[in-house]
Amino acid sequence: MELKLSVENNVKNNDVKTMTGFLLIFYLAWSIKELWLIEYIYSFGEIISPLIEALVKGLVWIVPTWLYIKYYLITNPFDYLKMNINVKKGFFWGIFLSLLVGLYFAIETYIIKQQSFQFSLSIDDYLNVFLMAGIAEEIVFRGFILQEINKKMAFWKANVITALLFLVIHFPVWIYNDIFFHFGTHAYVFILGLLFGFVYKKTGSLWSVIILHALHNFFVTII
Numbered sequence: 001m002e003l004k005l006s007v008e009n010n011v012k013n014n015d016v017k018t019m020t021g022f023l024l025i026f027y028l029a030w031s032i033k034e035l036w037l038i039e040y041i042y043s044f045g046e047i048i049s050p051l052i053e054a055l056v057k058g059l060v061w062i063v064p065t066w067l068y069i070k071y072y073l074i075t076n077p078f079d080y081l082k083m084n085i086n087v088k089k090g091f092f093w094g095i096f097l098s099l100l101v102g103l104y105f106a107i108e109t110y111i112i113k114q115q116s117f118q119f120s121l122s123i124d125d126y127l128n129v130f131l132m133a134g135i136a137e138e139i140v141f142r143g144f145i146l147q148e149i150n151k152k153m154a155f156w157k158a159n160v161i162t163a164l165l166f167l168v169i170h171f172p173v174w175i176y177n178d179i180f181f182h183f184g185t186h187a188y189v190f191i192l193g194l195l196f197g198f199v200y201k202k203t204g205s206l207w208s209v210i211i212l213h214a215l216h217n218f219f220v221t222i223i
Helices: 002-041 045-072 077-081 087-112 123-150 155-168 171-176 183-203 206-222
Strands: none
Touching: 002 045, 002 123, 002 171, 045 077, 045 123, 077 123, 087 183, 087 206, 123 155, 123 183, 123 206, 155 183, 183 206
16 A cells, blocks of 8 residues: 555656656747747748747647647647537637727727727737637646646646636746736736636637637737
8 A cells, every 4th residue: 555655646746756857848939939030030021920920839839738638648639628618618718708808908999099990010919919828828727737736736826826826927028028027917917817717617629718718819919
């Protein structure tokens, strides 16, 4: 019995070390990209640069996570990430909650501020701010990190830690754009991370938060 517990503890410790190493490499790679490679990436023009940006994000975010799940956790990534279960439920709640978010921003923009949405957006906005942000960030944070941490502790503790990690991943681009000290943005992104985690938990589908995240970014960009 003691031997079995010892083996289980060693496996858990190895899992934590492996996960920690994975996250350190991930954060380092993305920080290098956001702080030093971003100008080079966006030197190829308004059409090629967004494509390179999307490719880089896929290679840094999606591919390593997919490989970790498939070869280290030895699990089908679609199953683990909950991308092939509760699909209709995920789409329904993702669209429904996004409409509520859109209604809020419409009231704030048209009625309170008496302004209008600005729909003249770039290819980069559509490809990276909406599509890739929704897919890549939710695969990594809610689909992968939240579930891994939730194996070790209660959901809300795991959700808080995941939301903090989600906040920290924004630090490099905020430093680059010189908006790091806008602390209201920190609180907003942290709360957003908690909300995404809660929606993911309740719907049991990654599609709910992919859609909600992508359309939230859309509304924030056009106001």
